[in-house]
Structures are given as C-alpha cells and as structure tokens.
Amino acid sequence: MNRRSALLSRVIASPYIVWAALFIIAPLFFVVYYSFTNSAGDFTLLNIQTLHKYLPTFLRSIWFGIVATLICLVIAFPLAYIISQKSEKAQRTFVMLVMLPMWMSFLIRTYSWMALLQDTGIINSFLGKLGIDPIHMINTGGAVILGMVYNFLPYMILPIYSVMAKLDYSMVEACQDLGGNSFNVIRRCIIPMSIPGVVSGITMVFVPSVSTFYISQKLGGGSFDLIGDVIERQFQQSYNYNLGAALSLVLMVLIVISMAIMNHFSEGEGEMII
Amino acid sequence: MKAFSRIYTFLIFLFLYAPILVLLLFSFNSSSSTSVFSGFSVQWYKLIMHDTASITALRNTLVLAVCSSFLATVIGTAASVGIEKFRKGPFRTGLMAATNIPMTNPEIVTGVSMMLLFVFIGKLIRTDSVLGFGTMLIAHVTFNLPYVILTVLPKLRQTDKNLAEAAQDLGCRPVSAFFKVVLPAIMPGVLTGLIMSFTLSLDDFIISYFTSGPGFQTLPIVIFSMTKKRVKPDMYALSAIIFVSILILLIIYNVVQQKSDEKAKKSV
Numbered sequence: 001m002n003r004r005s006a007l008l009s010r011v012i013a014s015p016y017i018v019w020a021a022l023f024i025i026a027p028l029f030f031v032v033y034y035s036f037t038n039s040a041g042d043f044t045l046l047n048i049q050t051l052h053k054y055l056p057t058f059l060r061s062i063w064f065g066i067v068a069t070l071i072c073l074v075i076a077f078p079l080a081y082i083i084s085q086k087s088e089k090a091q092r093t094f095v096m097l098v099m100l101p102m103w104m105s106f107l108i109r110t111y112s113w114m115a116l117l118q119d120t121g122i123i124n125s126f127l128g129k130l131g132i133d134p135i136h137m138i139n140t141g142g143a144v145i146l147g148m149v150y151n152f153l154p155y156m157i158l159p160i161y162s163v164m165a166k167l168d169y170s171m172v173e174a175c176q177d178l179g180g181n182s183f184n185v186i187r188r189c190i191i192p193m194s195i196p197g198v199v200s201g202i203t204m205v206f207v208p209s210v211s212t213f214y215i216s217q218k219l220g221g222g223s224f225d226l227i228g229d230v231i232e233r234q235f236q237q238s239y240n241y242n243l244g245a246a247l248s249l250v251l252m253v254l255i256v257i258s259m260a261i262m263n264h265f266s267e268g269e270g271e272m273i274i
Numbered sequence: 275m276k277a278f279s280r281i282y283t284f285l286i287f288l289f290l291y292a293p294i295l296v297l298l299l300f301s302f303n304s305s306s307s308t309s310v311f312s313g314f315s316v317q318w319y320k321l322i323m324h325d326t327a328s329i330t331a332l333r334n335t336l337v338l339a340v341c342s343s344f345l346a347t348v349i350g351t352a353a354s355v356g357i358e359k360f361r362k363g364p365f366r367t368g369l370m371a372a373t374n375i376p377m378t379n380p381e382i383v384t385g386v387s388m389m390l391l392f393v394f395i396g397k398l399i400r401t402d403s404v405l406g407f408g409t410m411l412i413a414h415v416t417f418n419l420p421y422v423i424l425t426v427l428p429k430l431r432q433t434d435k436n437l438a439e440a441a442q443d444l445g446c447r448p449v450s451a452f453f454k455v456v457l458p459a460i461m462p463g464v465l466t467g468l469i470m471s472f473t474l475s476l477d478d479f480i481i482s483y484f485t486s487g488p489g490f491q492t493l494p495i496v497i498f499s500m501t502k503k504r505v506k507p508d509m510y511a512l513s514a515i516i517f518v519s520i521l522i523l524l525i526i527y528n529v530v531q532q533k534s535d536e537k538a539k540k541s542v
Contacts, residue, residue: 005359005448006359006361008359008448009355009356009357009358009359009360010356010360011356012352012353012355012356013352013353013355013356013357013360013369014356015349015352015353016349016350016352016353016356016419016423017353017369019349019415019416019419020369020372020373020419023388023391023412023413023415023416024372024373024375024376024416025372025375026391027384027387027388027390027391028375028387030387030390030391030394031383031386031387031390033390034390075286078279078282079282079283079286082279082282082283083283092528096524096528097287097290098290100521100524101290101291101294102477103473103477103517103520104294104297104513104516104517104520105477105479105493105494105497105513105516106477106479107479107494107497107498107501108297108497108501108505108509108510108513109293109294109297110293111501111505111509112293112294112296112297112308112510113293115296115300115308115309116292116293116296118309120309121309122296122309125309125310150289150290150293153286153289153290154290203378207378207380208380208381210380211380211381211382211383213382214479214498218501228380228382231382231386232382235386235389235484236483241390241393244386245386245390248382248383248386248387251380251382251383252379252380252383255378255379255380255383259378
C-alpha cells in the first residue's frame with residue numbers, strides 16, 4: 001500500500017477516531033476521576049471506602065443475574081433447537097416472533113407484568129375462578145428474576161438459534177451413524193457445537209440482568225435493591241455523583257472479570273471439541 | 275416428541291406475549307383500571323390522540339432516531355472504509371477494542387459515564403443546562419456507531435479490492451470510485467446498520483435517561499415518569515398504536531423481501 005492511500009484511510013476514519021476518543025474513552029476516565037474525588041474536586045478515597053456498605057447489594061445483583069441467566073439458558077436451548085428444525089419459512093416467522101416483543105418499550109411491558117402478578121391481579125383472579133387461593137407473587141425476589149428472564153430471554157434464544165441454524169448436519173448424521181441415540185447425539189454433538197451461541201447468549205443476558213434498575217423497582221417493590229438501583233439513585237435523587245461513579249467503576253470491573261471468565265470457558269470448550 | 279415440542283413452543287410464546295396481550299386488552303378498558311376489565315371503550319385512544327405531551331415526545335423520539343442513525347451511519351461507514359485499510363497493529367487493535375466498549379459495557383455505565391462528561395463540561399462553561407437534545411444526540415450516535423461499523427466491516431472484507439482499483443485504472447478519481455463501485459457493493463451492510471441504529475435509538479431508555487434534560491424528552495422517558503405513578507390505560511393505548519404500526523411495517527417488509535427472493539430464484 002502506498003503512503004498516499006494510507007494517509008487517505010486515516011483521514012476518512014478520523015471523525016470516528018476523534019469521536020471514540022471524546023465520547024467512548026474520555027467518559028470512562030471521568031468515571032475514574034469522579035470515583036477518586038469529592039464534590040469539590042479534591043482527591044479522596046472516601047467513595048471507595050464506603051463501597052463495603054453495598055456488598056450485600058452487589059452479591060444480590062450477581063446472584064439474581066446468575067439465576068436469571070441459567071433459567072434463560074434452560075428455557076432457550078430446547079426452543080432454539082425446535083426452531084432450527086423447522087422449514088426455512090417457518091424459521092423466519094419464529095425468529096420474527098421472538099424479536100417482536102422487543103419492539104415494544106420494555107418499561108411498559110414490565111409494568112404490564114405488575115398487573116398480571118398483583119395479589120388482586122389477572123393471574124390471581126383467574127386462579128380464584130378455578131377455586132385456588134391467591135398466590136403472593138409481586139414484590140418478591142422471584143418476580144424480579146421473572147422480569148429479568150422475560151426481558152432478556154430473546155437475547156439467549158437468538159444467538160443459540162443462529163449457531164444451530166448453521167450447524168453442519170453431516171456431523172450430526174455422522175454422530176447418528178456412529179450409533180448415537182438421540183440423547184447422545186444432543187449431548188455429544190449438538191451441545192458442544194452450539195457453545196459459541198451459548199457463550200454469547202450468557203453474556204447478553206447476564207450483563208443487562210446484573211445492571212438493571214427498572215425491573216427491580218417495579219416487580220421487587222423496593223425491597224430487592226440491585227446495584228443498578230443504587231447507582232440510579234446517586235445520579236437522579238441524591239446527586240452524589242462521586243459515590244455513583246465509584247459504584248459504576250466496580251460494576252464495570254465486575255463485568256470485565258465475568259467476561260474474561262466466560263471467554264476462558266469458551267476457549268476451553270473449543271479445545272475439547274477439537 | 276412432536277406434541278411435546280408444540281406445547282413447549284406454545285408455552286414460551288405465551289410467556290413472551292402475555293404482557294402484550296394484557297396491554298392490548300386493557301387499552302380498550304372502559305374504566306381506568308389496568309387489572310379489572312369493566313367494558314369495551316376506545317376513550318383512551320381518543321384521549322392519547324389529543325395529548326400534546328405524548329405527541330411531542332413521539333415527535334422528539336423520531337427526530338432523534340432519524341438524526342442519530344443517519345449521523346452514525348455516515349461516520350461509521352467512513353470509519354469502516356478507513357479501518358479496513360489500516361495495517362494490523364496496536365492502533366487498529368486499540369480502535370477496535372474501543373469500538374467494542376459501548377457494546378460490552380452495561381448500559382447504565384455508558385449512560386452514567388457520558389453524564390459525568392457532560393456535567394463536567396457544563397461546570398467548565400458554567401451552565402446548569404447542558405443536558406438536552408445535543409447531549410442525547412451525542413449519546414445515541416455513540417452507542418449506534420459500533421453496530422454500524424460491525425455490520426459494514428464484514429461487507430467491505432467480502433468485496434473484491436480489485437474493483438476499486440479497476441475503476442481508478444479506468445480513469446475514476448478515488449472519491450468517485452468509492453461512490454460508484456465500493457458503496458453499492460457494501461450497501462446491504464450500510465442499510466442494515468442504519469435500520470439497526472434507528473430501532474436502537476427509538477427504543478433506548480437507560481442511556482437516554484442519564485443524558486436527557488427536562489427540555490427534550492423522548493417517549494421512553496415520558497413512559498418512565500408515568501410509570502412512577504399509577505399508569506392509566508392511555509399509556510397502553512399509545513404503546514398499542516406503536517406496536518401495531520411496527521407490526522404492519524414488518525409484515526410489509528417481509529412480504530416485499532419474500533417476493534424479491536422468489537424473483538431472484540426465478541431469474542437463476
């Protein structure tokens with residue numbers, strides 16, 4: 001490549017390079033800067049020191065995130081497989097049906113779950129007609145996890161499906177020819193081959209679940225504070241930007257660590273297949 | 275097995291659509307309850323048609339989505355063309371890593387970090403009201419850019435590099451070679467990026483929530499402040515209108531695509 005076209009490619013990309021520096025990299029520096037200063041702008045470790053108070057909240061967020069992700073995985077895997085076995089036209093329709101709910105504001109859909117789950121809500125009045133006593137569902141940890149599963153399930157179904165739709169079926173046939181029954185074919189052949197989809201599905205569900213704040217407020221009724229709720233309050237109610245920045249910094253580090261663990265797993269699995 | 279998979283699929287789709295069905299039903303409720311249905315009425319639809327706050331928010335949302343997706347597509351496509359020609363090295367790797375940040379970071383962190391930047395700038399220029407259309411536009415372009423770049427780059431890799439060179443050999447200037455030869459070849463990727471950006475921008479709440487000011491509010495933000503109180507079915511009616519219009523657009527898009535697929539098959 002000659003020097004002129006190398007220069008040209010820099011010129012073409014330069015608006016983006018400037019943009020990325022100003023609005024992707026610089027904001028992250030400000031998170032660090034605010035974490036280590038007080039409201040007057042002086043250096044302090046106070047924000048970091050007060051973080052230990054929020055340890056239970058962090059642990060609850062991680063726990064809820066893991067449970068929601070696992071439930072999504074267990075629900076989505078068979079569905080993705082079922083869809084991938086259908087005709088091409090049917091597959092396209094099903095993918096559309098999975099994506100369609102995401103086109104409606106998640107705020108209003110989550111609110112609608114409130115109406116379903118309330119003590120005098122739609123599910124309980126339906127149960128009442130069948131002669132079953134009402135079940136208390138709203139404002140429980142289970143309701144928060146249900147909200148997470150509901151909102152992020154498509155993010156698990158779609159990547160697993162797209163890997164399964166492209167699976168090399170001669171491999172599956174070879175598996176069958178080698179005497180695998182359908183259980184073994186799924187366990188030894190289809191599951192290992194769909195690992196890349198599973199890995200991206202897990203990150204796509206876990207990250208928004210851990211950091212959500214709306215779902216826990218609406219379905220948890222304020223008694224299941226997640227880390228997102230605490231951050232949101234620092235920025236929109238108590239205006240303690242410095243503490244909020246420190247909490248965000250920890251959340252960011254947490255996500256980076258869990259992604260590194262996921263990548264490690266997926267590489268290990270990849271070697272196993274080979 | 276077949277019966278099982280049918281029931282299973284049905285149950286999951288029931289789960290995915292239950293709140294939407296509830297919402298559609300209660301948007302026709304004659305009382306203001308969202309859990310007891312007392313009779314059929316279209317009063318909430320009439321009400322929302324005349325609600326200026328919601329109409330303004332809807333217009334704001336559309337304006338923001340059009341501007342941010344267009345800007346992100348132009349900057350992102352240009353960036354992809356440049357990045358594709360970069361030599362492999364730390365600069366290119368670093369730039370691609372930066373591109374991935376908005377996609378992997380939790381949305382709340384992206385929103386908060388941009389808010390801190392804007393607040394800091396606001397302090398510097400001594401104003402309390404930096405947050406508004408401008409900051410939201412910046413935020414939306416920022417989270418749209420990675421999607422544009424990651425859909426355009428693979429298309430660029432697929433196109434034959436000799437094409438642009440051949441055009442230049444035939445006397446085309448580099449710029450017109452790009453517009454006449456390269457751009458048409460990567461157009462599907464550019465359009466996908468544009469559509470993705472548009473829908474992401476329409477739907478975004480979390481990042482908008484931290485970068486918006488009282489002067490410019492989009493629909494998700496209005497919905498959020500309404501769900502803090504008790505929601506009346508008018509919000510349901512508004513969501514139902516948006517949902518049905520998107521549904522119709524998708525069906526039209528699919529029918530058109532299917533027809534063009536069939537045509538392509540016939541011509542082969």
